[in-house]
Amino acid sequence: MPQFLDTTTADFETAFTALLSAKREDSPDVDAIVADIIADVRARGDQAVIDLTAKFDRLELTPETLAFSPEEIAEHVAQVSPADRAALELAAERIRAYHVRQMPPNQTWTDPDGATLGWRWGAVAAAGLYVPGGLASYPSSVLMNAIPAKVAGVDRLAIAVPTPDGVVNPLVLLAARIAGVDEIYRIGGAQAIAALAYGTETIPPVDKITGPGNAFVAAAKRRVFGKVGIDMIAGPSEILVIADKDNDPDWIALDLMSQAEHDASAQSILITDDAAFGQAVAEAVEARLQTLERREIAGASWRDFGAVITVRDLPEAAALSNRIAPEHLELCVADPETLAEDCRHAGAIFLGQFTPEAIGDYVGGPNHVLPTARSARFSSGLSVMDFLKRTTLSKMTPAALKAIGPTAERLAQSESLEAHGLSVRARLDQLNR
Amino acid sequence: MPQFLDTTTADFETAFTALLSAKREDSPDVDAIVADIIADVRARGDQAVIDLTAKFDRLELTPETLAFSPEEIAEHVAQVSPADRAALELAAERIRAYHVRQMPPNQTWTDPDGATLGWRWGAVAAAGLYVPGGLASYPSSVLMNAIPAKVAGVDRLAIAVPTPDGVVNPLVLLAARIAGVDEIYRIGGAQAIAALAYGTETIPPVDKITGPGNAFVAAAKRRVFGKVGIDMIAGPSEILVIADKDNDPDWIALDLMSQAEHDASAQSILITDDAAFGQAVAEAVEARLQTLERREIAGASWRDFGAVITVRDLPEAAALSNRIAPEHLELCVADPETLAEDCRHAGAIFLGQFTPEAIGDYVGGPNHVLPTARSARFSSGLSVMDFLKRTTLSKMTPAALKAIGPTAERLAQSESLEAHGLSVRARLDQLNR
Incomplete structure (x- = not known):
């Protein structure tokens, strides 16, 4: 059973604070190992990547087989059922349509002093996307990482996906093809991150690396940060559902379980203004946990990190939500927009009961x-924006420089940066001549 | 003298690659010390910060004097000359006018399937800004960090600025007041970053930390990344000037020196399509280096990391610029926009010769x-955007869920995430009933 909390009880604040600060993830300290792997890849390039792939993935590669060939990709992709293919294509289309709207506009204007100012957006030239192998190899994540990169205009998009023992997920390759990925390498772990960041003889370096991974991948991303850009270091998934009593307890139970089934470290929390409804959802969860395929994982997550919190009213629910700052927030209430x-x-x-998080x-x-x-x-x-x-952009006319230059000079002097001031003064002196 | 490179010579590529990869910064490994300091502040709060400030800044504080009082701020600020105050106010006004235009719009739309989608921007609730003490204490940096935070709508903005031996820069306090900073703490180093990230009895924690600092501050920011957001880890400053022969060599020399005077690790590079002009600029630099107040720093930077590169034409200059990816790029050519x-x-x-970087x-x-x-x-x-x-936002109507729900269910099945699929299926079953 999960924890049951109630904001009207005296020990609520203590229990809620403990829930917020519960350490859900065991982060093994792999930093030293990862540092060695990165140094090895930087020193020995392809051969280091090949050796490490033989060791960790039990797969023998050559420089020629580091990347999937177009023929191999076509062969694997041909195994995908038409229904799966159609589903991936519809998903890709909808993801693209959403992300196209995120493209920010360039701006330029001239201000009253005659200074032309503005900015310009440009794409990262090359990006690398890490895709976990094995169980957590999700084609949907390929779409979610690759499509924004391509919409941004990234010239070159490479994927690294390990294939332990040579096992390939054809859906991952298909998703990459649908998203327009340019190169797919069958490598993983810290060695893949190092190869993407620093390059090898065969793998050109990228400028930005995104995508989820295990502790080795996360530690490697942290280490190469600065040499390349990285996205966030993702932790286990979370959902917070705020639901009133006018919901089907089973729907809410399934929503909670759809996070819990990801990982025993995932966290699912229900906040409701009706204690009986909270109890009904907890019972529905127990019922579902009898039959769910991933009941061991989901059950462990729910038992260790799940919570049902009863609040006085919805404003109190919003206040708690802000302290949780959840990854996913479902609002199953009469007026979710408010x-x-x-x-x-x-x-x-x-928003609303017809929008399960799985959508x-x-x-x-x-x-x-x-x-x-x-x-x-x-x-x-x-x-x-991540890509x-x-x-x-700034452009001064002589008039603009005359108008604001003396202020720059004054501030440079106050910061004892003489050459800064002189670079302005030399121009002003000629303009005033 | 700086390095002279010429793209027409056989050894250019080797020399340019070496220039690109020159290690300009000695990063002392202070990570272990910083880890201890952070642990100490987390364990002992105010008292740790007070003890560390006594040790590193030779300053005795109490919980009551960690922050400047409004009276102290007013007293220091009263020492600022009217000219300096006017300069800071004009700078603040111009910085605000530029950054207000960066506010991105919210968007919501309903797609043909009836799904309402969009996003909403919101400000970080609390931000902390680190301001170095001593020599590199720049009031302009206070404006540059604090104004975007306030424009974004950050509720609470705190500054940490060390005052070694009790020495205060009144311009920093005035800049903070002009920018609307809410709290100013006279603490620095890793202990200040730890206090901002984790909070103490007196200093409430923030959500995001920005601002430059020394190796201890940089290591601390890297460590608290994840607990709070951070901005970039800044390295020594750089300028690349691309200039044709129709420029005053002295102006360009001063622009190069305005970076070099920051730091012996700074880097100033000139690219020109006229070798004689490059030579003239190098001579103008030598002349300026005879008299500049910061000639030791600027001279060391120019000698160790400066370069004058002669290219065949401007397209070649742009290509090299893209490999350098400079922090500051001055285009002193006839058609800078192109x-x-x-x-x-x-x-x-x-853009253009009347826009020195110091502006x-x-x-x-x-x-x-x-x-x-x-x-x-x-x-x-x-x-x-950093604040x-x-x-x-997503909202499905029953019709929208019917239209796209089956695709979500299919993909969930292909990823073996049963509860994800069931959370959609349970709703579809009722809608189809």
Whole structure:
């Protein structure tokens, strides 16, 4: 059973604080191992990647087989059923339609002093996308990472996906092809991140790396940060459902379980203003846990990190939601739009009882790569912006320089940066001559 | 003298690659010390910060004097000359006018399937700004960090600025007041970053930390990343000037020196299509280095990391610029707008000979916190966006769920996530009943 909390009880604050700060993830300290792997790849290039892939993935590669050939991709992709293919294509179309709208406009204007100012957005030249192999190899994540990159205009998009023992997920290759990925390497772990960041003889380096991974991948991303850009370091998934009593307890139970089944470290929380409804949902969860395929994982997550919180009213629910800053927030209430206005910190909000979070995982259109572990307080889900950067533009006319130059000179002097001031003064002196 | 390179010589590629990869910064490994400091602040709160401030800044504080009082601030600020005050106020006004335009719009739309989609931007609730003490205590950086935060709508903005031996820079306090900063703490180093990230009895925690700092501050920011958001880890400053022969060599020399005077690790590079002009600029630099106040620093930077590169033509200059991906790029050519179109990777571009980079440091309007060390390939200068985060919104009607739900269910099945599929199926079954 999950924890049951009630805001009207004396020990609520203590219990809620403990829930917020519960350490859900065992992060093994793999930093030293990862540092060695990165150094090895930087020193020995292809051969290091090949050796490490033989060791960790039990797969013998050559420089020629590091990447999938077009023929291999076609062969694997041919195994995908028409129904799966159609589903991926519809998902890709909807994700693309959403992300196209994120493209920010360039701006330029001339201000009253005659200074022309503005900025220009441009795409990262090359991006690398990490895709976990094995169990957590999700074609939907390929779409969610690759489509924003391509919409942004990234010239070259490479995927690294390990194939332990040579096992390939054809859906991952198909998703990559649908999304327009240019290169697919069958490598994984810290060695894949190092190869993407620093390049090898066969693998040209990229400028930005995104995508989820295990502790080795996360530690490697943290280490190469600065050499290349990275997206967030994702933690286990979370959902917060705020639901009133006018919901089917089984629907809400399934929504909670759809997070819990990801990972024993996932967290599912229900906040309701009706204690009996909370109890009914908990019972529905227990019933579903009898038969779910992933009942061991989902059950462990629910038992260890699940919670049902009864509140006095919906404003109190919004206040708690802001302290949780959930990755996913479902608002199953009569007026979800109004409640959403008070929920300031959330990666994604799902409005109303016909919007289960699973829609957002696949076909809604918004990205499913979202900030976890309360980081929605300060960060956003993956977007086109992650593959763009902004260059600011300034142009002074002689008149503009005369108008604002003396102020720059004054501030440079106050900061004891003489050459800064002189670079302005030399121009002003000639203009005033 | 700086390095002289010429793209027509056989050894150019080798020399240019060496220039690109020159390690300009000695990063002492302070990570273990910083880890201890953070642990200490987490364990002992105020008292740890007080003890560490006594040790590193030779300053005795109490919980009551960690923050400047309004009276102290007023007293220090009263010492600022009217000219300096007017300069800071004009700079603030121009920076605000530029950054207000960065506020991104919210969007919501309903697609043909009846799904309402969109996103909403919201401000980070609390931000902390680190301001170095001593020599590198720049009031202009206070404006550049604090104004975007306030424009974004950050509720609570705190500054940490160390005052070693009790020495206060009144201009920093005035800049903070002009920018609307709410709290100013006289603490620095890793202990200040830890206090902002985790909070103490006196200092409430923030959600995002920005601002430059020494190796301890940089290591601490890297460590608290994830618990809070951080901006980039800034390296030493850089400028690339692309100039044709129709420029005053002394102006260009001063522009190069305005970066070099920041730091012996700074880098100033000139690219020109006229070797004689390059020589003339190098001579003008030598002349200026005879008298500049900061000639030791500027001279060391120019000698160790400066370069004058002669190219065949301007397109070649743009190609090299893209490999350098400079923080600051000055285009002193006849048609800077056209050349700028080919310069894809730069933090800030300054167009034409009347736009010395120093204008951008103070009063142009664009931010002067910019990506260094080639990171303009994948990142942008500080902006209002750094203090905002996006929440995505989705709402399905029954019709929309019927239209796209089956696709979500199919993809969930292909990823073996049964509860995901069931959360959609349960709703579809009722709708189809």
